[in-house]
Amino acid sequence: MDPRLPTAEHIIAKILEDRFDVKVGICKFDDIGLLEVYSRLDLREVVLEDLENQTNKIISNNLVVKKYILSREEAEKEVDLRKVPKKTQEIRIVDIQEFDKRPCADNHVDNTSEIGKIRIKSVERVGKDRYRFLFETND
Numbered sequence: 001m002d003p004r005l006p007t008a009e010h011i012i013a014k015i016l017e018d019r020f021d022v023k024v025g026i027c028k029f030d031d032i033g034l035l036e037v038y039s040r041l042d043l044r045e046v047v048l049e050d051l052e053n054q055t056n057k058i059i060s061n062n063l064v065v066k067k068y069i070l071s072r073e074e075a076e077k078e079v080d081l082r083k084v085p086k087k088t089q090e091i092r093i094v095d096i097q098e099f100d101k102r103p104c105a106d107n108h109v110d111n112t113s114e115i116g117k118i119r120i121k122s123v124e125r126v127g128k129d130r131y132r133f134l135f136e137t138n139d
């Protein structure tokens with residue numbers, strides 16, 4: 001799997017969490033990235049160009065992306081384990097240097113410089129308080 005989209009997803013998710021207090025739902029990656037979030041605000045009003053610019057600004061900081069394993073006990077002090085099955089005791093952390101840390105088992109780049117620019121194509125409402133963002137790499 002192309003590791004650029006999953007890494008961009010963490011960055012977009014973090015920006016949306018900080019700005020709008022969203023909760024991340026499902027994500028899928030194919031030729032295009034899909035991120036669904038839950039929000040009580042109407043996220044169709046988000047200016048996609050702003051979100052895209054913010055994301056690309058973070059990417060352009062060439063941040064190191066570390067991956068490591070923590071025990072569940074250690075991990076729960078640092079990250080939200082809500083989406084990790086209770087029986088999983090070894091938690092893989094994806095740590096984007098001084099920006100974001102979250103549990104994830106997907107493939108990710110080693111440095112955000114590998115992502116290049118991304119484009120946020122659309123946001124639509126796909127259910128009550130549920131919004132879907134589509135994004136892609138710029139090639």
Ligand SMILES: [Zn+2]
Pocket residue numbers: 006007010094104105106108
């Ligand atoms: Zn991930």
